Amino acid sequence: MKNLVILSFILALxxxxxxxxxxxxxxxxxxxxxxxxxANTFGCLINGAVWANFGATYVHQAESLGGHxxxxxxxxxxxxxxxxxxxxxxxxxxxxxxxxxxxxxEEIISIYIPKNGTLKGIHQLTSNNYQFEYSNWATNxxxxxxIRNPFIVTVKKDTIESGKHIVSGxxxxxxxxxxxxxxxxxxxxxxxxxxx
Numbered sequence: 581m582k583n584l585v586i587l588s589f590i591l592a593l594x595x596x597x598x599x600x601x602x603x604x605x606x607x608x609x610x611x612x613x614x615x616x617x618x619a620n621t622f623g624c625l626i627n628g629a630v631w632a633n634f635g636a637t638y639v640h641q642a643e644s645l646g647g648h649x650x651x652x653x654x655x656x657x658x659x660x661x662x663x664x665x666x667x668x669x670x671x672x673x674x675x676x677x678x679x680x681x682x683x684x685x686e687e688i689i690s691i692y693i694p695k696n697g698t699l700k701g702i703h704q705l706t707s708n709n710y711q712f713e714y715s716n717w718a719t720n721x722x723x724x725x726x727i728r729n730p731f732i733v734t735v736k737k738d739t740i741e742s743g744k745h746i747v748s749g750x751x752x753x754x755x756x757x758x759x760x761x762x763x764x765x766x767x768x769x770x771x772x773x774x775x776x
Contacts, residue, residue, distance in 0.1 A: 600636060603679050609634055611768055616737045618746040618774030620654045622673035622689070625768045626714070631687070635676030656747070656773045658695060667695040668710065669747065671771055686717040691733060691751070691771075699738040699747055704730035714755050714764060723755035723764050731755065731766075745775040 609630050611623035623632035633654050655672040670692050677685035692710040693703050705712045705725045712731040714723040725731035731753030738747050751769035756762070 599681050600678050601680050602634075602636060602677065606634065606677050612770060612772075614748070614750065614770045615772045616746065616748040617772060618741070618744045618748075619772045620774055622654045622671065622771045622773075623768075624689075624751065624766050624770070626764050626766055628765075628767075631675060631689070633673040633675065635674065635686075636678065654771070654773060656775050658775065669693045669695045669699050671773055673771075684718070688715045688717070689713070690715075693733060693735070699735040701735060703733045703735065705733060705753075706730050712751065712753065712755065712766075714766075721757055721762075723757055723762075725753060726756050726760065729754055729756075746773070747775065748772040 609632055611625065611630055611632055612619070612621035615621065621633070623630070625631065656670060658667055658669050660667055670690065672688060672690045674689075675685060675687045676683060690713045691705070692712075693699060693705070694710050703710075706727040707724060708727055712725040712733065716722070731751070733749060733751040735747060735749040737749070740746070749771055751771070752767045755764045755766060
């Protein structure tokens with residue numbers, strides 16, 4: 581009985597410490613302005629609601645998928661896609677909203693663009709020609725670009741300045757769930773990346 585009381589006290593104490601809450605900051609969330617300076621910004625409207633890189637940690641990934649705890653920075657890279665024999669530019673941004681220590685929203689957007697020399701230009705992303713993905717970890721529902729309605733990503737700047745590789749652009753389109761029974765409209769998308 582004494583051990584049960586001590587365990588209950590420890591659990592209550594640890595619960596009190598875990599009160600991280602960023603809901604007030606989230607209420608002021610806006611899509612960042614479009615820039616071409618390597619500001620590592622990312623945002624859009626999803627069905628008219630603001631979605632931007634926001635939050636404190638990749639909580640779900642860290643617990644379930646061996647991910648890492650980190651501030652929600654915009655992550656980018658160029659990697660070699662062996663089956664397609666092409667290099668690929670990828671961008672990954674996350675929105676994690678916590679209320680009183682509980683994660684209430686955890687969403688990740690990923691963009692994969694083939695890099696044939698320069699990235700600059702208009703890219704129509706489908707499931708066959710690389711893609712745009714939205715993952716909602718809270719609902720376990722993913723949305724993707726598809727062949728019959730390509731998602732448009734326009735890279736306006738791809739240059740090296742002051743030792744930084746800067747890639748900036750815009751995006752918009754419609755994403756679909758696996759069964760193609762539901763969709764999300766993504767508009768006013770912007771990114772301004774200094775490659776990691």
